[in-house]
Amino acid sequence: xxxxxKSFLLNPARxxxxxxxxxRWCADYHKTNVILAAGKPGRQAAFQNATFGQPVHxxxxxxxxxxxxxxGIRLEEVQERRKRLxxxxxxxxxxxxxxxxxxxxxxxxxxxxxxxxxxxxxFRQNTDFLYLSGCQEPDSVLVLEIDASxxxxxxxxxxxxxxxxxxxxxxxxxxxxxxDVFGVEEALDVNSLKEYLTKHGFAHPNAVxxxxxxxxxxxxxxxxxxxxxxxxxxxxPTEAIQSLRLVKSASECALMGxxxxxxxxxxxxxxxxSFPGISEHQVFANVDYYTRVAxxxxxxxxxxxxxxxxxxxxxxxxxxxxxxxxxxxxxxxGCEYHGYTSDIxxxxxxxxxxxxxxxVLYEVLLQVQRELLDCLQQAGGETLxxxxxxxxxxxxxxxxxxxxxxxxxxxxxRSRAAYKxxxxxxxxxxxxxxxxxxxxxxxxxxxxxxxCTVEPGIYISKHNFDVPVEFRGTGLRIEDxxxxxxxxxxxxxxxxCAKDVAAIEGLFSR
Ligand SMILES: [Mn+2]
Numbered sequence: 001x002x003x004x005x006k007s008f009l010l011n012p013a014r015x016x017x018x019x020x021x022x023x024r025w026c027a028d029y030h031k032t033n034v035i036l037a038a039g040k041p042g043r044q045a046a047f048q049n050a051t052f053g054q055p056v057h058x059x060x061x062x063x064x065x066x067x068x069x070x071x072g073i074r075l076e077e078v079q080e081r082r083k084r085l086x087x088x089x090x091x092x093x094x095x096x097x098x099x100x101x102x103x104x105x106x107x108x109x110x111x112x113x114x115x116x117x118x119x120x121x122x123f124r125q126n127t128d129f130l131y132l133s134g135c136q137e138p139d140s141v142l143v144l145e146i147d148a149s150x151x152x153x154x155x156x157x158x159x160x161x162x163x164x165x166x167x168x169x170x171x172x173x174x175x176x177x178x179x180d181v182f183g184v185e186e187a188l189d190v191n192s193l194k195e196y197l198t199k200h201g202f203a204h205p206n207a208v209x210x211x212x213x214x215x216x217x218x219x220x221x222x223x224x225x226x227x228x229x230x231x232x233x234x235x236x237p238t239e240a241i242q243s244l245r246l247v248k249s250a251s252e253c254a255l256m257g258x259x260x261x262x263x264x265x266x267x268x269x270x271x272x273x274s275f276p277g278i279s280e281h282q283v284f285a286n287v288d289y290y291t292r293v294a295x296x297x298x299x300x301x302x303x304x305x306x307x308x309x310x311x312x313x314x315x316x317x318x319x320x321x322x323x324x325x326x327x328x329x330x331x332x333x334g335c336e337y338h339g340y341t342s343d344i345x346x347x348x349x350x351x352x353x354x355x356x357x358x359x360v361l362y363e364v365l366l367q368v369q370r371e372l373l374d375c376l377q378q379a380g381g382e383t384l385x386x387x388x389x390x391x392x393x394x395x396x397x398x399x400x401x402x403x404x405x406x407x408x409x410x411x412x413x414r415s416r417a418a419y420k421x422x423x424x425x426x427x428x429x430x431x432x433x434x435x436x437x438x439x440x441x442x443x444x445x446x447x448x449x450x451x452c453t454v455e456p457g458i459y460i461s462k463h464n465f466d467v468p469v470e471f472r473g474t475g476l477r478i479e480d481x482x483x484x485x486x487x488x489x490x491x492x493x494x495x496x497c498a499k500d501v502a503a504i505e506g507l508f509s510r
Contacts (some may be wrong), residue, residue, distance in 0.1 A: 002243050018229070033351075051166075052177065061091070064495055069182065072251050075400045079154075080431050089105065089208075090247045093208055102145065106234075107133070108221045109126050109142075110124060110129070128459075131241065134182050141156075141193055141218070141221055154184040155188060157189065160189045194224045197224060197354050198228050203315060209229050209235070210237035211229075239439045245437050246429060246449075248431060248483075251436065252340065253449070255339070256340050256431070257483075258337050258340070260494045262337055262342070263290055263296070272507045274323070274350050280319040280322075281320055283323075296335035296336060296349060301333075303319070304317055305330075307327050309473035309474070311330035311474070314475075326351065327349045328347050330346075331389075341430060341432065345457075345501070348504045357470040360402060365478055366501075367459050368398060372456060373490065384427040391426040395421060396417060396466055400414065420458060421460065422456060422458060424457065427442070430452060436451075449483075454481075456478065459475045477483065480499075
């Protein structure tokens with residue numbers, strides 16, 4: 001295989017010929033994805049000495065299985081996602097306009113972000129880019145094309161190898177290895193994107209360009225797209241990508257199971273190691289530690305660690321107070337396991353025993369949460385918005401029973417009164433992002449392969465003088481993650497996280 005010499009790389013006049021011409025179209029699509037290139041010893045040898053911008057099976061067999069491009073995800077699966085997206089965009093456009101034409105989709109990666117001079121934040125790849133490319137490097141661009149006869153092509157634009165930059169920031173996969181690592185038909189230097197789009201992207205005069213500038217971190221790419229496009233406004237492909245991401249494959253379901261299992265067990269240990277006088281900060285540190293040592297990459301979001309009345313602030317993340325004897329502690333935390341997130345909330349007495357008023361409220365909420373799990377895919381739980389209405393109705397009913405809502409109210413009025421106790425939605429989709437696929441309506445029927453949360457809460461301000469004093473300043477939420485399965489079945493992926501009163505109190509007696 002052709003190897004670039006240093007002088008070649010450094011000669012800017014020849015940069016444009018850095019193109020590794022490997023255009024292979026869908027016909028031999030599946031032949032291209034074999035990293036080990038059996039029968040090509042020269043190529044295999046080159047690969048063995050290569051360095052990569054992310055773990056691959058060859059360098060990190062403990063993380064990446066044979067044939068996988070990301071942990072738990074085979075290369076073929078990522079290739080299939082690209083094809084499905086291209087067909088979906090083309091079919092959608094064809095239905096709307098009655099015309100068949102070429103489509104070209106440009107999906108940028110994330111870029112490195114800095115907290116202060118030269119000090120980077122932990123890099124997190126753009127989710128849509130990762131889903132469709134498998135590539136974990138910044139400053140890269142995936143270009144997908146389909147023509148009227150369904151020929152598909154994927155081109156990945158990556159940062160070229162650069163000895164100096166790699167000495168500081170670690171290896172890059174580079175143009176040459178990218179074809180095999182990411183199973184694309186062609187890999188090119190990201191600096192040649194404009195040239196490529198100008199030359200190839202609009203060879204067909206009616207080609208439709210799909211690009212979402214609002215979702216892009218790469219301003220240069222937005223500018224290039226603007227400069228070369230034949231459209232005043234490219235169409236965002238984002239909703240179509242989210243539609244694909246909404247329904248998880250078998251391998252994604254396995255990863256979702258794993259991230260939920262890790263977070264469930266970590267939260268059990270965190271509960272077990274809490275005590276009166278502990279700081280919210282230490283609880284944060286514990287859950288971070290327990291998830292990481294179990295294999296998670298990091299926490300999926302800044303956790304809410306809220307003692308006592310701090311729990312009535314729904315997005316409390318200061319996490320700097322001491323939790324006192326007699327208080328409840330609310331922890332909303334989840335982790336990211338190789339690109340897949342969990343999102344769990346538990347509320348428990350820091351002393352390990354619920355007081356009577358705490359138990360009354362907790363049992364009400366637990367009952368509501370259980371009934372909501374039971375009605376997923378049933379009447380009142382066919383969509384997430386229906387589930388929200390059901391939550392308001394159930395919280396209303398049970399809070400009326402314990403006299404926190406006036407007996408005179410019924411129906412919608414009672415639900416409105418309940419909404420004041422739980423002013424957030426009961427669910428969101430979950431996946432590679434915590435608030436996953438946010439462009440997808442919560443008013444669509446749940447179907448197998450979707451993952452969602454079920455998270456009712458009850459929040460009573462210190463200053464709510466309409467409720468008895470023993471309930472004031474109390475915030476509770478119980479949140480599980482659920483996989484929707486065929487035949488109206490569900491699997492609670494966070495089932496290992498202690499939830500009922502006996503299980504929680506039991507953690508403290510060990
Ligand atoms: Mn949530």
